[in-house]
Amino acid sequence: MTTLYNFKQITPVPTGGDFLDIVLSKTQRKTPTVIHANFAISRIRNFYMRKVKFTQESFDERLKAILDEFPKLDDIHPFYSDLMNVLYDKDHYKLALGQMNTARHLIDQVGKDYVRLLKFGDSLYRCKQLKKAAMGRMATIMRRQKDSLAYLEQVRQHLARLPSIDPNTRTLLVCGYPNVGKSSFMNKITRADVDVQPYAFTTKSLFVGHMDYKYLRWQVIDTPGILDHPLENRNTIEMQSITALAHLRCCVLYFIDLSERCGYSIKEQVSLFHSIKPLFANKPVMLIINKIDAMKIEDVSAEDRQLLDDIVEKDKAQMLGMSCYTDEGVMNVKQTACDRLLQARVDAKMKGQKINDVLNKIHLTKPVPRDDNPRLPHIPEGALTKPKYDAQDPNRPKLEKDLEAEAGGAGVYNIDLKKRYLLESEEWKHDIIPEIWEGHNVADFIDSDIQEQLDELEREEERLEAEGYYKSDDEELNSEDEALQSTANAIRERNSITQIEARLKTVKNRPTLPKTAIKRKVSEVADHFESLGLDGTEVENRARSRAPKRARSASRGESVARSASMAARPSGGEGSVVRDRTTLGVRNVKQKLESEKVRQLSMRNANLHAKRGESDRAIQTKMPKHLFSGKRKSGSTDRR
Template sequence: MVLYNFKTIQVVPTAKDFIDIVLSKTQRQTPTVVHNGWAINRIRQFYMRKVKFTQSNWHEKLSKILDDFPKVDDMHPFFGDLLNVLYDRDHYKLALGQLHTARNLIDKVSQDYVRLMKYGDSLYRCKELKRAALGRMCTIMKKQGPSLAYLEQVRQHMSRLPAIEPNTRTLLVCGYPNVGKSSFMNKVTRADVDVQPYAFTTKSLFVGHMDYRYLRWQVIDTPGILDRPLEERNTIEMQSITALAHLRAAVLYVMDISEQCGHTLAEQAALFHSIKPLFANKPLLIVANKTDVTQVDSLSAEDKAILDEMVSEAAKMSGVAPTDAKLLMMSTLTEEGVMAVKQVACDRLLASRVEAKLQGKRIQDVAYRMHVATPAPRDRQARPPVIPPSVAAARARAMQAAEQAKKKTEKDMQEENGGAGVYSADMRKRYALQDPSWRYDIMPEIIEGHNVLDFVDPDIEARLEALDREEEAMAAAAELEGDDMDEDDLTPEQRELLKKIRARKTIVVAAHRRKKSAANNAPIKPRRVDADRTSTTQHMKASLARVGVDASAAIERARARSVSRVGRKRLRSASAAAPADMDVDGSQAPPQKRIHSSKSRSMSRGRALSTAKPIEGQGLKNEAQHNKAIKMHDKMQKRMGKAARKGEADRHIPDLKPKHLFSGKRGIGKTDRR
């Protein structure tokens, strides 16, 4: 049988939220720009895409809701009747049926309007057809508001229902309210059901699990039942009735013999006889609770007769022999008899399930395929199974030898020597050393088979102290020798030089620390931030001259590079020694006017055009046409450059949020209009 996991059902939105979700998705995931100048087929496809996309979203979301909610006719009868008790089966099926009809109507609306849109003759008509289609779809969903709200309430309640397996091994606890059903469940399972000293604390079914004979069992705690007609029972009581009617379980009918629950034994017996048809074909046990308050022996003869009658009736309905029928007694407060009740109930249920399997058809099919050979007796002499004395003696000797050969573990030694906290395990006795006598040495570190402790100098501490004193004396002497020189013995020139050296050292150390902190990744200082104009060739020449380096070659190279930047011809190495303003014959040349860089570039561009030659195969007959083509290309490229494009095929959008895609769209909080 399929088990439904009601917790996986997705949230059902309200009608208004449903409309907002679908229309917002249509707005976000379909194109939003259409122009009147497009071809009519393109306009039709634009609006048909929106209608079809919206219809597919409605269809997908409604189908998800219909698939998540279980079908009443396909469920186990227990879940079907429980659904009928809690939510009204007809209302539930009607709500799902209305959503199914709404899905079909939306599909039909989409189909009709797409057919009409194929004949739209203008952008305005196609747009109005799209608006009409989406409006009719939203109107259909607005009418489903009550059904969606009802299904959301059902989903929330179903997600809180316990996961009950109808066909597994189950103990079902029932009876009047406040007789100790929840207390019994808390004792035998790991569940934590609320227990209070008043009636109807348990208002729904609770499930707990336990282990018995290496099998997993589920225990169901049912709400209390009152003795009244079925028509007058409320939803809480009907949950218990539904569980008793459909679950294959061992039923524990719990009774309060102390009558502290507010009902006499006669009333509890009357309830037992009124719901007796629900116990058919199930193991049934009568459990007397609260024996710590009232003992069964102290009851009156009438009450004992009532209990005996119920026990015999339960044995008759369960198919148990009258000799095996007995009243089970327990106290959930002192836990006396609780485990005995659990054991008897589980054994009864296991025997009942085995008997049901033996009476089924499957066991007969298996039995027909099996043949058990039974030898015919040759005489009337009894031959019981017997083990020869020699074999028994050999087995005894083998068991004794195995017991002796069994390795004693640390846990066994712990139990023999006082238990945990008293016995301390010896971790050294299993050391694998060359000589077992080394295991308990003070220093068990071994080098070449010898104990390290044998080679330790006994005067090591005195020698270390002497060495420390010697190091302290040497440090004191070095400190005296390394004292700063006396500045009084220096001349004024030496003092000035010492001051410059110290200042220079401070600058070098600071620069080194700055570079180290930036991991030598400091940027080059631009000229606009060099306010002191320290980055000049004169400053470089002076600084290098102070350290004895000739910087004339580097300065000439820097000047030649700066001259080449403004468009002048780079000085050749052959004429580098001659002054820049001298002619070849040694006469002074007139000063040349400095050419601006942009003008230089334009002039060089013009020279390039004048010297350009057409390539064969381009269709240009001479240099004039070739230069004209270059100028036309540059002129056309200006238009692309203004749009920051590489060419005609560049479709890159540099603006990540272009106006035509984002203007006029709703913000996060504006959902009241569109």
């Protein structure tokens, strides 16, 4: 229901003065405000035409929102339509909405007329006066609607306070004379909290509570008390109950107070039941005898008992007793009422036309006997007389729990999961090789005669060896082959030594000499050795022999030529060829141009953002001075 009739979401309706202030201030804020007489006349006309059009559209938008949000009595459920007629007077409500619609059309017509006149304005003064006249007429129309706006705001506030009643769901409706215990019963079976007082007409409007029964959600409606007098004499409070009884599909719980503490006799309460009985048509009715703690059904007089029995017999009403004070029979009344309503809803569906469409889609298959042999149900012997497990019986079968206790308890006993395997041989139960391994049958990959075949192969090998099948004459190598083999061995040895030396050169943690030792001269090293009592001559000679010797050039021109040739030689070493890096991996000039075009396209996004490359994330100036300093002028906040 909340999705269909959510009256709490209706927008508040402003008063007549507030309505004008909202629209005119919006026009002032949303349209240009500066105009000069030296502007072109077309520009002046467009300026004032825009003002008039915007004001007319603002009025139209607000009035249309009011007309759309308020419910239309012809489009909503009859229960809500009649309830609004009872509470607000249907004619007055329609008249107020009609005046809003008329004002909307009048304002639209005024806007169109003055826009047409503004097209022929010949000066700034004439156009301004036409604009003032247009807005003045629109304001006059809205000032005349102040009473309708005030009335609609009162209706909106009252609609927001109405309970959310779903006219189509499972409903229990409680009715009867005032002060017979209707609200007390509702507080008992639902989560509602209805005010309960010891005087009549405590409940002045409809109250809704919810409960759960058989995993279904039910709503319970507490109605104001009804008095037994003609319909035209009933007030607004009573008419709410009459409206609910007339339009809601529900189970009616009619409460009767046998103790007559409510202020009305049993005869008057029965008379009220018969007067509103036409509203109970096609609804399950239950006669609830309340306050049985003060007066039981058996204690009433014979005349009053006959009145109650007539209701049960003639009107097919079920009579139940209960007491909200002692909670006696309250749950029984709730369950019985829910069951009766469920059965009534099922019967109504069975009588409708939709059931035929459902039954046409259902086909019940009945098996046909294939012969005349009777096949009675069979129950195995002992299935129903099987003795229960008795822990004290010494002859009972041993369980794993008993075996565990005998073997030393938990942590000592290890259950044998293979002892119940059903195999051809008992010896196979504890076989190490399983039957199935990773989804494959192990027997498919094992030959049962593997041992015999292996023995036969060994006998054949012995026979071939005895016959000399594997024997061969070793040919002596000649001198050329020996020389070739020795050369190959020497090459292999030299390669291994070269690899070891290369590894030693690349080791990063090799010991290095201190800088002081590197800066020492050969003569200083020789003197140091002599101070230690050693001969430094050999060390000095070896160092001088290993020093690089600079080749003398024949002339200065030769050295200059050599240096120029060295500078011109590429870094790849002697014999390398200089190539353009942009042509590497490209077959021809066409392919090179295509690759250059793709490269430029990939750089377009970065170029648009003035990036140096794909990894450029720098923000050059996070707070530009021209944007964050000085006085801000009127206008848009967006600097772009």
